[in-house]
Amino acid sequence: MSSSSNRPAVRRVVSLVPSLTEAVATTAPGLLVGATDWCEHPAGLDVVRVGGTKNPDVARIVALAPDLVLANEEENRAPDLGALRAAGLDVLVTEIRTLEQAFTELERVLVRGCGLARPAWLDEAREAWHAVRPAGPPTPAVVPIWRRPWMVLGRDTFAGDVLARLGVGHVYAGHAERYPRLPLDELNACGAELVVLPDEPYRFGADDGPECFPGLPSALVSGRHLTWYGPSLAAAPRVLGAALRAAVR
Structure with a gap:
């Protein structure tokens, strides 16, 4: 992901990851303009569909002119992400292999990536897992x-x-x-x-x-x-x- 302390305000986001689609749409309805065919949550999500996680329609994504594209190193293919970058789009790629990484990366996506306030549900999730003891x-x-x-x-x-x-x-x-x-x-x-x-x-x-x-x-x-x-x-x-x-x- 290209990054800068002078990043322009993010007003249009395309998500190529169902989990991140739900996270953004729940936190800031209206910010998301495109998502994959597999993005089923939240219910009633009304955005442009851009194909699958493994075969996104690069041209359609580019035409949406997003300020940011959200991806994941496991769910999305490097050639597709490379094509999006080559078209001049800002692509944020997450890596999530542990629960703690999930919390860290969600904050990076929502707060630093999208410029949103930290959502209450993220703190609720941390608290719920903090109480878990096998x-x-x-x-x-x-x-x-x-x-x-x-x-x-x-x-x-x-x-x-x-x-x-x-x-x-x-x-x-x-x-x-x-x-x-x-x-x-x-x-x-x-x-x-x-x-x-x-x-x-x-x-x-x-x-x-x-x-x-x-x-x-x-x-x-x-x-x-x-x-x-x-x-x-x-x-x-x-x-x-x-x-x-x-x-x-």
Whole structure:
């Protein structure tokens, strides 16, 4: 991101990250002029749609003449961000792999990037997570995020850090890859005592996922609360905690 203490006022923002879309739209309605097709929150968001996170329509974004484009190093591709910069746009790229990074980067996006006042929901989210204390040793778990092929959480992920704070230690946290592809028989033999199945990016459900892990309790959890960094963080400890507790009773 190009930066300057003399940055002009930001009046038009395009977001290429659903989490950041919700964060900006919740904090300053009207600032956002463009977002991806996957940006579903807040409900009723009325902005120009600019394609997907992996295949944004660069020409459409440029035509919107945004003062700032919000992106993420994991969700968006470097060639697309390079094309936006080459067109003269200011692109702020976040890196979020821990809960603490999420709070730091959200403040950078909203306060320093967009010039907004620090939102109350961000403080509420910090307070909600500050009160979280795991009860006892971590429960070893496997956390699929996709099937056909099976992919699971590996090292250095935001969702893994969130689960760790809630008392769930995912088995592949030390894997060389961040999202390893592993055969199902290996996942069933990894020593997990729980399978955590979010409803995004793959939409796992009661009839799609648990049957592949016979003998393991399944926690069906909200993917938005597990993987999004935005206003949903304030409710995430309560929502995820309830789903995890229900699974291991």
